Amino acid sequence: MPHLDFTQPPFDVLSLAERQSIRKNTKIRYLARDEILPAADLQYLYVVIKGQIEQSLGGEFVASYLSSNHSDEPNNNDWFDSRRLPESLIKIGVPESEDTPIQPYQFRASEETLLLQVDGATVDKISAQNHLVRQMLSDKLPERLKALRQRRSNKTLDPAGYTHQQEVQQIMLQPVIDVHLLPVHIVDANNSLYEAARIMTKAGLKHVLVRPLNYVENIRDTEQPKLLLGILTDTDICRAVSDRQDPAITLCQRYANFNLRTIKATDEIGDALLTMTRYRIHRLPVIDSSGDVVGVLGQSDMLAHIGHHSQLISIQIEQATDLPSLDTAVELIGRYIRAQHQNGVKIGNISRMVQTLNAQVFTKLWQLIVPDEVISNTCLIVMGSEGRGEQIMRTDQDNALIIRDGYTHPDLAQFADTFNNHLATLGYPLCDGNIMMTNPMWRQPLKQFTAQIGSWFKNTDPMHGIYLSAIMDGEYVCGDETLLTQVRQHLRMAHRQADPMFVRQFARAALQFGDVNQWWQKFVPLIGGKSISADIDLKKAGIFPLVHGIRTLALENNILDVPSTKERLKALVKAHVLNQERADTLLEALEFFMAQRLSVALSTEDKQARQVDPTTLTALERDLLKECLAVVKSFKNQLRQHYQLEIA
Known part of the structure; x- marks a missing residue:
């Protein structure tokens, strides 16, 4: 009798007791060719152990679920949760005020098929206690993508050893306030350098913040007075000494830097690292929601917190004096990419x-x-x-x-x-x-x-x-x-x-490569014969429609100051063009396609890395690929309706 393979997701993270519970509540289900799962049976998790299931919505093809005999990888059977509702295809493109009924998916056997039918209540009970299972089976795309990133960082999974990996994967998303911050010491600009040095020595710091002259008057003219603060470092004091200035009478105003970069307490650690690397600075005052400085983020403290090495690459680039030394730094960037991807850091x-x-x-x-x-x-x-x-x-x-x-x-x-x-x-x-x-x-x-x-x-x-x-x-x-x-x-x-119609023409490019159905159906083998080309062009089928569609919405809404898709989505949410959930889903789908391209580039000689063969993916990756392609399809439909375009 066929049984569940507990070496494959989502079952490879179960404890012994959880495996026994699953075994007790699993049975074999047979479907004849063209037989449809009745509505009463849409309450189980299914694993395809022989044959093929086609999923549709309203009579329209959505995806296929295959047994390992259709895949290049043995014991790599697809699974599907028949209870999952198609929110990403239905409600996500509809204004929240509309009470649109959600249709269930339909599942049909395209050939004689054997399924393992796992009781949904048992799965829910295990998911409530096992967050790893809960992530993999979540109806939220970001949670399932998080599970995939975690798996990439550790191919052999042990639930008990997962904690460290999760910390590695989440650390760049932590708020800046989680890092040990240096205390705030402020001097007036008309204080002497000697007084500033005395405070720095007493506090054990290499800097003080500087309150500029006429600070009270400046407060009246700005909504963010704290950003007027400057910074004076031990290097500035050394510079004054080398200039033969008397520290006892030289004012801080003369050597302080008032072009000060800051960061919000709620910003991510990754944003702080990016700011430090981009502007080649070592300290960032941290601002709370009231505009007050709550601490100073030091580079050494942050690097100690995250164990990160991008700053070392930055130093290598800065010190390059010729093409060969610059080439060395570029090679380090490649190693950095591979290491971060293997550690499961978000793409x-x-x-x-x-x-x-x-x-x-x-x-x-x-x-x-x-x-x-x-x-x-x-x-x-x-x-x-x-x-x-x-x-x-x-x-x-x-x-x-x-x-x-x-x-x-x-x-x-x-x-x-x-x-x-x-x-x-x-x-x-x-x-x-x-x-x-x-x-x-x-x-x-x-x-x-x-x-x-x-x-x-x-x-x-x-x-x-x-x-x-x-x-x-x-x-x-x-x-x-x-x-x-x-x-x-x-x-x-x-x-x-x-011409007001220009943006409508501009949008057409996002739709020119055809529907997701046409791309995904390349994966479906011909029954009783050889399979047709299984490769999916990740750029044409996923990345370009998302990037250009979002770019078009940004153009229509005069969002032209930010070039990144992430920042465009933020601006579109702020302009009430998209809701936050929709924007998050689009960004997660885009980053999934980017991550798949990177995986192809790192594992093959194809450095363009556009094509991926779904039969070489794990069942979890195939499930996410289907979901992300469904997100692209719904977004293209949204663009088609919004701009009244009739491109197939």
Whole structure:
């Protein structure tokens, strides 16, 4: 008699007593070909041990569940919870005020099928006590994706040994306030450096915060007075001494830094690390909800808390003096990506840190190539997935150079050529579409650049939509950032002046690759014969529809200051275009597809990593892939209805 395989999820995290309970409440269920599970039997968890089940909703195909004889992996049978309701397909695209009835899924055997039928009440009882099972069987996509990340970090699972892995996976999501903070000591700007040094010595600190002159008057003119504080460090005092200043009479005002970066107490540790790495700073004052400084986050304390090494890579990049030393730093980024992915860190956290490290690589390379005057009169930007902070692997370059009006240099073209080719040498391939600064179209003075953008809104050439998408995703790397700010301001103005139907045409690209059904049905083997191509293009079927659909909604709602999909979703929620649950689900689905691409890239020679064969995935990964493809389908339907598009 067939039995449950307790080495496979979701049963491999059960205790001995839980396994015995499952065995007692499991029985065999046979379905003839084309037989449908009756409504009365939609109260069980099923495991497919022979044959194939097709899932549908309202007569429309949703997914297939297969036994291991249909998979490349032995003992890798799919399971499904027949009680799960299709909220992601039905209610998520409907205003909350509408009381729309939820239809149940329908399950049909597409060939003679044997199922193991597990009592739903028994599963619920175990889930209430075993959070690992509860995560894997949750009807919330973020919880199931969390379970997958945990499994990737530890292939051989033991419930008793799971605690450490969970800490590793969640640590970047912890609030800053969880880290040991340095105490707050504030001096007035007209205090002497000697007085500041005395306070620092007594407190055992290497810094004090500085209250500027006319602080009381400044409070009346700002909603966030605490952000007016500056910081004075022991390095600043050493600098004063080297300048032959008398610490007893020299004021703190002269050497304090008032361009102070801060972070909210509720922000994630990953955000703090990103800020420190991006701006090359070692201390961040932490602000509470009232605007008060509740402590100072020190770099050493944070690194001790998380055991993180990205800062070491940043130092390596900063100290690079030539291409070979920069190449070493780039290789370290690759190792960092692999280690973080294996530890189960969320792909969004990895990608945003990689974006920051890549930006430092690009900045250092540009500094090694061009004189300072070029840097101060131009703005180097990256675009596409690199600009959005959603790039993990080193794929095609997308970059541009915005030049200050009136500035010229005879070697700009040569500088651009050297930069792009050196990046290719470092492992960042040249762009097939030539969206790089070697192309004069992407290396222009500000006036010509903005005029070009204006023309893209007036033409139906498909390439113009691609160009517009690229510049919308533009992110600052180095140089004069105000040039990019002016480009974004012109984007907003050009959009206001464009034909109202433009955004509708812009949205069509998100729908051009066909329905999810067509992609998932490639996975369904032909009965009695060889299977057709099982590969699914993760970019076309998942990533691009989500990214471009969200980009389109952002364009429609004049959200043009942020290039990342995550920040666009936040802004769309704030503008009441999407609710928070919908936005979270879309982001989780996007990051799942990104994580799958990374897994393919790390385990194969395919560095583009677009194609995934579902038969090579675990049952848990297949289940999540189906769910995320269903999220894409519902989002495309939402776009189709919103923009009144009739693309199949």
